[in-house]
Amino acid sequence: MTVTSGAGGPLDGVRVVEMGQLIAGPFCGQLLGDFGAEVIKVEPPGQGDPMRQWGQPGYPLFWEVLGRNKRSVSIDLREPAGQALARRLIATADILVENFRPGTLERWGLSPDVLRKDHPGLIIVRVSGYGQDGPYAGRAGFGGIGEAMGGWRAIVGDPDRPPSRMGVSIGDSLAATFACLGALAALRHRDRTGEGQTIDSSLFESVLQVMESLVPDYVVAGHQRARSGAILPGVAPSNVYPCQDGEYLIAGNQDTVFQRLCQAMGRPELAADPRYATHQARGERQAELDALIAEWTAGLTVDEVEAAMVEAGVPAGRIYRAPDMLADPHFAARKALTELTHPRWGRFVMQSPHPKLSQTPGSVRRVAPQAIGQDNAEVYQALGLPESEIEALAKTGVI
Known part of the structure; x- marks a missing residue:
């Protein structure tokens, strides 16, 4: 047909x-x-x-x-x-x-x-x-x-x-x-x-x-990748965070992007804090940093978080399911x-x-x-x- x-x-x-x-x-x-x-x-x-x-x-x-x-x-x-x-x-x-x-x-x-x-x-x-x-x-x-x-x-x-x-x-x-x-x-x-x-x-x-560098990671550095749930170890912040009405993914792990994320959160001081200012520092305090961001997102709806991320130019996105795809103007x-x-x-x-x-x-x-x-x-x-x-x-x- x-x-x-x-x-x-x-x-x-x-x-x-x-x-x-x-x-x-x-x-x-x-x-x-x-x-x-x-x-x-x-x-x-x-x-x-x-x-x-x-x-x-x-x-x-x-x-x-x-x-x-x-x-x-x-x-x-x-x-x-x-x-x-x-x-x-x-x-x-x-x-x-x-x-x-x-x-x-x-x-x-x-x-x-x-x-x-x-x-x-x-x-x-x-x-x-x-x-x-x-x-x-x-x-x-x-x-x-x-x-x-x-x-x-x-x-x-x-x-x-x-x-x-x-x-x-x-x-x-x-x-x-x-x-x-x-x-x-x-x-x-x-x-x-x-x-x-x-x-x-x-x-x-x-x-x-x-599988990216999984084999060289082991051969050269002796590192074996393991299960890590929703995160990539050492790359932070990059996780799914709870909102009032759902979940939202934010990837703010690059230094300049993290600075924009902090501004959007109303916490600009975090970007200059030695504990979070660099990629390596954020990776070492991954769980701590995720908790700070989750505390912020939990007080907002998905729409509110998305509006803030779009305005700040932070890579972020909804967790789509079929109904979301059917309703989304970008899909259309x-x-x-x-x-x-x-x-x-x-x-x-x-x-x-x-x-x-x-x-x-x-x-x-x-x-x-x-x-x-x-x-x-x-x-x-x-x-x-x-x-x-x-x-x-x-x-x-x-x-």
Whole structure:
């Protein structure tokens, strides 16, 4: 179902075959589709992608985000006839995205070597827990496992509690984003040489990429980062502070910013106090300084604190939830949310494609496939399969 028209996007003309499920592979497909690629999602007949059932009871809405701008075909990849059909489909693609356990494509006769014999320009994006090689490659790996191995889980949460999770599947999303980056780089290489290649994006290494100086901190300084709750140790003030009607985040840790914060609080003397005047001094008295700021914010509403921070030029912000996003004028001005009329859910609002491109922006052109294999006839007829063959494949359960 087409939702918006507009420009096709910078990837218009690029065909992606997505053979994966859950989050890591499909999110990579979503990103490519948002910017104009034609994405054909391959699902198992009958059951489809498990994400079709995930979510709040009766509301599997994450599927509607992950599946946007895609068409759905069904293929039983465990059957030889299904593997042959998949090869035929992949032969028309620029990019293949998969997030099966390493070795799965090979068992199905769909290894990169086999696929590139007749299609040397094919780009194959492989997303997995531990990567395509190494001693752990064959292990099952979900996003949380990659977050643990990559170092994320060890530093998230309060110091007196077990490691926490982010609340979203950040490991999967990071692996998908790096996979998409790899696919775009490979497209550039193919434009110059005609050669395809394989992108190997592991969950744990994708998380590792955003862990800042965690490893050098230990190797050079012998420091191991630990869970610190809402603060970053030694960086103060930077915390969430209580107001009369909610919570508010203030980041005033730079010297000049701290001076402006003190003025806004009516406590200019704090900026000149040797206990707080420098970054190092504030870090040494972090809890003490947070208590002083919390005492001030507790007597004000969120609106009052925000007005003071905006006037003073202090980086600060509300703790947003969905209703706040829907009501916020900046979200509206930036078109950060896309609203459409969905055939099943009615009014439907979700995040817009990102980042913003000035000449060839992304768009939501099609809602997620509502039925497994709903585009079988259209896609397979375009491959040259006669209607009788499509019907035969359906009768035998291959599609």
